[in-house]
Amino acid sequence: MSAPVFLPLLDPTAAALIPALSLLGPLLIPATLLRAVLPSLPPSARYYVQAEQSTEDLISYLDNGAEKIVISQSQLGQLAGQVAKERLILKVDEAELASVQQLTQQATGVYIVSSTAHTAKSLGLSGVDVFLQLPSPKTTELVDLIRSSRPSSYVLPTEILAASSTTSSTHLSIAEAYLAPVISDRPDGLFPTIVSSSNHSGKPLGLVYSSRESVTEAIVSQTGVYQSRKHGLWRKGETSGAVQELVSIKLDCDSDALVFEVVQHGSGFCHLPQSTCFGRWSGLAKLEDTLQSRLQDAPEGSYTKRLFTDEKLLRSKIMEEAEELCDANTKEEVAFEAADLVYFALTRCISKGVSLKDVERALDKKALKVTRRKGDAKPKWEEKVNGAAVKPESKPTEPVPQSFPEVEDGRIQMRSVTLSRLNKDEQKKILLRPVLNSLAMIDKVKPIVDRVRKEGDAGLRAMTKQFDKADLPSNVLLPPFAVPSEDELPRDVREAIDVAYANVKTFHVAQSEKEALVVETMPGVTCSRFVRPISRVGVYVPGGTAILPSTAIMLGVPAQVAGCKTIVLATPPRPDGSISPEVLYVARLTGVTCILKAGGAQAVGAMAYGTDEVPKVDKIFGPGNQWVTAAKMLVQNDTDALVAIDMPAGPSEVLVIADNTSNPKFVASDLLSQAEHGTDSQVVLVAISLTADHLAAIEEEIDIQAKALPRVKIAREAIKKSLIVLVDSVDEAIKFSNEYAPEHLILQMANAPDVVADIDNAGSVFVGAFSPESCGDYASGTNHTLPTNGFARQFSGVNTLSFQKHITSQFVTGDGLRVLGPSVVRLAEREGLEAHANAVRVRLAELNQQQ
Structure with a gap:
């Protein structure tokens, strides 16, 4: 070690200090505290074990993650030839130094508890690292003591340390202890600091400067804090929100420069729209970011989406590419096949929430192991390569898996619970939806929205080319819109759209308030309330590979009926720059005043802030993926945007209440109509006193109908996570439904119309056996943009009033x-x-x- 290393020795009271200490290098943990401390260590933490008095298996400490162990002379003899000297530190008394010089050839360093300050040279030691446990005089003298002794590593007990910015008479600041040996060769005393990305294998984000004050605050706050040469302390993300979570601080070999490893949130580190101050990510870092994005936003039916949802396909591709890599011979072939294997292997990792950083940690942990397996291939692979007979193994080399990947033709089945048998906590648990990490998604969309805000139409066109693969001269299409030809839009499809438009318009016209409310509250005091349209609205219609004229109808009609003057319809363009003729036809019907050919967060940003071509809107409506939802949440909380949104959004939901009069085919079809939306769709059947045969018939129909669907793989995944709740009475069923507050509630039960009076929480109710949810989705007249995720307790579905506002007046x-x-x-x-x-x-x- 060229630069002195601060090595804190943990005591039983050090738990609160561990997060800050872990940023600064390895921790020294007594063997007696190891089991208590390990569960609380951050994933990136490094540690040594003080084991000189331990009677346990010393190699097990190294196998389980310790970088080095501190041992006695007798233990050194036991480990000779088994463990590399770089992993061993020999603890000796000062009086023993002369007699142990020859032993230092078997260890990486010498650990000394010193009564006075020493240097390695004064101790008579050379070619070996000195780990000096310093005496504990007044804490104010310790910094000078460290600077003067300059051991390879200086050990300080945590009992004299404090996670504060200043040193007191009894406790030394962690930051001052760490910075004691740090020097600067600059006139201003600052330290050059490389900021690297923990997310991307330590790749550099940029170069900044640090001062003792900024490093101290960074350690105390565990965030990125630096020293601006012009403006003083720079707390990264304080104004932009692009904060940095500090993972580690390292010194260079000369103790005059630092490396900050951080997790970057928000729009990023560089002030330009690029990943780092040195340009964009490349190689594995770029691939990882791309796959993370695709996991959230890959279009249904795309190859990447198939890889994420079809484990059997991904498994096959990994094995195929591994074999092709083994068969490759030339340098070019090996590189090409290795790249393919890395792509599919990383796709597997991302699908399971594993990052490249996690893989690197696993590699580092494996590298620390002393005990190794023989490393032979498993018999089935030896047989595949050598054609040899498979010999039975006396003991498996890895645990036998308890479950196996589901085969394609496996039964598609829901799981069941009996409500009365669950305790209160268990009942609450089955009401929960998947946790949506909104803050993480907002961090991802913020750079996109900010780029539209700053660059306007140019930024919008660039991102449309990047994300939608459409190179457009303009993202805006203004009326009059062309009438789609018969070839583009067949007559029967047009007539179906006309029926849906007429019904939806009839129902939404009926919702309009015809007259102002006028009330004389007392003689001579008249109060009134009247309605006015929201002047400018934006409606988002998902597109890409999907065609969703129904959403265009459900949003365009109430905007038209409400009398909105500006209606901006945003939808992703196809690669040739066109949009679907179905959506174009609906835009003509509903009086859309501007079509924005853009999708995702960039479309939301354009409508929220406006550009030279795109009108700014006052309220944004419409469903979308996580990127769209996060962008809507972001802009509604920005006072500069002054824009509202319709409601929070989540995965599609249906809850079906069925009694013994229900038709199993109908019930199954209703459940599957939501299950095919996406793998995260929420599907619940509440079964009222159904016989075993009736329930079995429903489950049989689910399996049969699902396997006949083009989107069977999506339905299969959704049904796996869905639930049958068995109840004993109508009252119990209604109570559960009101607690769940589903987006769609279907009543397949006797006297269904009478039950509606008891429904308190639901987005939309479908009453009786012949009222499938599909009718509401398309053409009955009600709106299909509904609250999900339990928000039906507080929100209404989209309606005419959603596009209007009320103004009150008084005349006295x-x-x-x-x-x-x-x-x-x-x-x-x-x-x-x-x-x-x-x-x-x-x-x-x-x-x-x-x-």
């Missing part, structure tokens, strides 16, 4: 003010708002003069 006559005014004055005085009171007093005085 002189006689009315004579009666009302004294009460207003008294209340204003009570609140201490004299100007309010005076506004009434001067009018009352004027009225009195007129009498």
